[in-house]
Amino acid sequence: MNEFRSFRCISCFLVAMTVLVGASLGSISxxxxxETSEIAPQTKASSEQIEKLIGTLxxxxxxxxxxLLQRRSAFEKLMASTPGPARVQIRRVDANGVDxxxxxxxxxxxxxxxxxxxxxHGGGFYSGSLRTHANIAGALAKAASADVLxxxxxxxxxxRFPAQRDDAIAAYRWLLTxxxxxxxxxxxxxxxxxxxxxxxxxxxxxxxxxxxxAVVAMSPITDFAATxxxxxxxxxxxxxxxxxxxxxxxxxxxxxxxxxxxxxxxxYGNVSGFPPLLIQVGAREALxxxxxxxxxxxxxxxxxxxxxxWPGMIHQWQIFPFWLDDARKSNERVxxxxxxxxxxxxxx
Numbered sequence: 004m005n006e007f008r009s010f011r012c013i014s015c016f017l018v019a020m021t022v023l024v025g026a027s028l029g030s031i032s033x034x035x036x037x038e039t040s041e042i043a044p045q046t047k048a049s050s051e052q053i054e055k056l057i058g059t060l061x062x063x064x065x066x067x068x069x070x071l072l073q074r075r076s077a078f079e080k081l082m083a084s085t086p087g088p089a090r091v092q093i094r095r096v097d098a099n100g101v102d103x104x105x106x107x108x109x110x111x112x113x114x115x116x117x118x119x120x121x122x123x124h125g126g127g128f129y130s131g132s133l134r135t136h137a138n139i140a141g142a143l144a145k146a147a148s149a150d151v152l153x154x155x156x157x158x159x160x161x162x163r164f165p166a167q168r169d170d171a172i173a174a175y176r177w178l179l180t181x182x183x184x185x186x187x188x189x190x191x192x193x194x195x196x197x198x199x200x201x202x203x204x205x206x207x208x209x210x211x212x213x214x215x216x217a218v219v220a221m222s223p224i225t226d227f228a229a230t231x232x233x234x235x236x237x238x239x240x241x242x243x244x245x246x247x248x249x250x251x252x253x254x255x256x257x258x259x260x261x262x263x264x265x266x267x268x269x270x271y272g273n274v275s276g277f278p279p280l281l282i283q284v285g286a287r288e289a290l291x292x293x294x295x296x297x298x299x300x301x302x303x304x305x306x307x308x309x310x311x312x313w314p315g316m317i318h319q320w321q322i323f324p325f326w327l328d329d330a331r332k333s334n335e336r337v338x339x340x341x342x343x344x345x346x347x348x349x350x351x
Contacts, residue, residue: 045315045329052327053315057242059326065130066243071160071255075130082134086325088141096152098177101170103154104133108145118149118345119183121215123171123203125194125222125319127248128159128256139322139334143191146338148349152178156199164257164267171199172206175215185213186346191337194319195252197223201269201297208276217279217344219337221321223294225270227253228262231292240287244318270297277306281340283333285316311336 060066065078094105122140124131133155140153156170178188192200197220207214229246238245253260257267265272270293280301284294291312298310313320316329321337324330342349 042311042313049327049329050315052329053317053320056320056323056326057317060243069251071127071129071251075126075158078126078130078135079132085323086138087134088137088144091141091144093137096177098152098154099173101154101156101174101177102133103152103174104137104140106137106140106144106151106153108148116150116182117347118147118187118341118349119178119189120144120147120149120151120341121171121175121178121188121190121200121203122151122153123156123190123192123196123199124153125192125196125322126158127252128164128167128195129252130158131196136322138325139193142324142331142334143338143341146335147189147341149189149341149345150183159256164260167195167256168199168202168206168266171203175203175207179213184346186216188215189217189219189341189344190215191219191221191341192223193221193321195224197221198225198267198269201225201272202266204277205265205269205272205274208273214276214278216346217281217340218277219281219283219340220294221283221333221337222285222288222290222318223269223282223297224249224252224290225268225297226263226293227257227268229293231290231294231296233292234289237287237289237291241289242317244289270300274301274306275304277301277304279307279309279344281309281311281337283311283313283321283337285318285320286312286314287316288318290318309340 063077063081065074065081068074090109091106092109096103096105120143124136133153136153140151144151152174154174157166179185190200190203200218200220201223204218227249229249234246260267263271282294282298284291298308302308313329320327321330321333324334
């Protein structure tokens with residue numbers, strides 16, 4: 004009988020330990036899954052929309068060919084055919100020597116000059132402009148009840164690094180000296196614009212300068228050394244980004260810089276003290292692993308990171324809200340993230 008009681012106690016202990024371990028592992032799994040749990044599975048309509056977009060981009064010539072100036076022209080032509088921003092006001096500004104558009108919602112109760120989003124456009128450092136990204140900038144202005152500063156930073160190959168980063172830093176500092184508190188500024192960018200957004204913060208950290216309230220990095224290039232496994236694993240599913248494209252961009256803007264230079268590849272930078280960060284990436288992107296590793300690095304340094312992996316999405320899908328339901332949804336999440344981190348919340 005004593006032996007039976009001992010055996011039963013041991014059995015109960017083992018069961019309890021199994022439950023505890025299982026619960027712990029379940030918690031870990033839930034934490035890992037939480038990064039994508041709020042993103043709904045891709046719908047048939049979404050899949051059809053993204054395939055149509057891929058065809059449109061291929062036909063436009065904006066993402067293929069070795070001549071970067073031709074790519075730039077093709078992208079401008081494509082985006083000129085898309086809707087411009089609606090129900091916003093726009094004022095051209097000189098942001099410390101950088102041309103920009105200050106965009107705000109066209110409604111009377113909007114308090115101009117209180118909250119700001121600095122938007123840094125993508126385009127491989129060789130394309131993109133105030134026109135190509137006016138729609139997403141206007142959409143964010145309305146959704147976040149904020150002023151959006153969209154800048155026309157210098158492009159490659161005419162201007163090499165650090166011209167692009169210097170212009171982004173100059174624009175951020177212009178906001179700080181134009182009446183916006185650092186706690187009411189969120190920096191947002193997509194593709195290489197997201198890379199610049201991260202680099203602005205890394206520069207501020209090095210100088211112990213004022214940090215923005217938060218950062219949103221949509222499909223950033225974090226590692227020009229192209230060491231992420233998804234560059235191979237997602238090669239067939241990503242129609243535009245690959246190692247060759249990374250090399251093309253690097254050589255156009257920073258050929259004299261090592262691939263692992265943290266000034267161009269933020270994966271190798273010191274991210275201690277990084278402000279709250281939202282990262283969005285498409286599940287079929289070749290950059291998925293590089294981006295996930297950057298999120299892990301910021302998290303391990305004590306940073307607050309939200310990583311969203313969007314099913315079926317491709318690089319830079321967020322800038323096409325007029326064609327993609329998922330772009331509109333992702334833009335809304337960006338706006339809500341910004342609102343959550345502004346010191347002065349907008350009126351409801």
